[in-house]
Amino acid sequence: MFTGIIQDKATVVDIQEGQNFRTITLTYSEKLLYQLKPGASVAHDGCCLTVTKIDGDQVSFDLMQETLRVTTLNQLKIGSNVNVEKAARLGDEIGGHLMSGHIICTACIDEICVAENNRQIWFRITDPEIMKYIFYKGFIGVDGISLTVGEMQKNRFCNYLIPETLARTTLGLKKSGDRVNIEIDPQTQAVVDTLTKTLEKIAVDTRSIGTGMHVSENVIFV
Structure with a gap:
């Protein structure tokens, strides 16, 4: 399980294509490497992956076809940055909300409104079967970040982001037209x-x- 509180960002340094899967390698910070072992679960842009290899500060993961089909991880390139959160441990503070790391769909950034101290980002989801799970002031996971739904319109919703969220995560680098991973709150579902x-x-x-x-x-x- 995860909490939606991003611990750090990591950079993709290698991508290997295999038979019906892809292996990606990322450079991890010392904070992320602490107590990390092969077999551990780590969320990348909200998608739960299993550590397959650790070589110094480089950590590798295998992406299966379903992962590549459903998530934005199929768009990763060398140099791409992703949000990273290691699995929560018993006794950890739940600063966001409980998340499984199972991406249900992707959403397109429809509009970005920049203010002096925050940023409003509108996300569009075309599937009404997904929108029925999204509520005003409800929880939602966007690229692994636990956020609160700020406003809702037909087929889209928005989040308000403070400077700390923009600096700590990759959402500060996003632009209109980019896609993000969406995980709905399992309790709401x-x-x-x-x-x-x-x-x-x-x-x-x-x-x-x-x-x-x-x-x-x-x-x-x-």
Whole structure:
């Protein structure tokens, strides 16, 4: 599990294409290397990956086809920077919100509004099945960053970013048209899905009762 609090940024230094997968190698800071071992889970732009090799300050990860298909990690190039968070340990402070590192989709940066002390970024998601999980003041993961939804419009939402977030993460380098990884709050998803299924069942039961009453009335009339 992760908390959505980015610990540092890392730079891609090598990309190797394999059979149905890709291996990427990044340069890690001393902070990220501390107690890191092969097999550990690390989120890169919100996507949970497994450490396969550590060589000095260079750390490697394998990306499977599904990861490349669903996330923005297929766009990485040598020199690209990514947000990094190591898996949370028992007893760690949950400064953001619980995240799984499982990306559900990507979103396109639709608009960036720059103010004196913050930045408003609008993200567009075209799939209404995803938008139903996004709520005003709800949690959302954007490139691994735990953020609060500031405003909502049809097929898009925005976040307000303070200077610290812009400096600590890669969002400060993003521009309109760039894509980001999205992870919705799993608790919100569970509630929405449960309510949706319950309401669908009630609707089906109501229609069945209505149909039965109609047939019964016809029989009595005859």
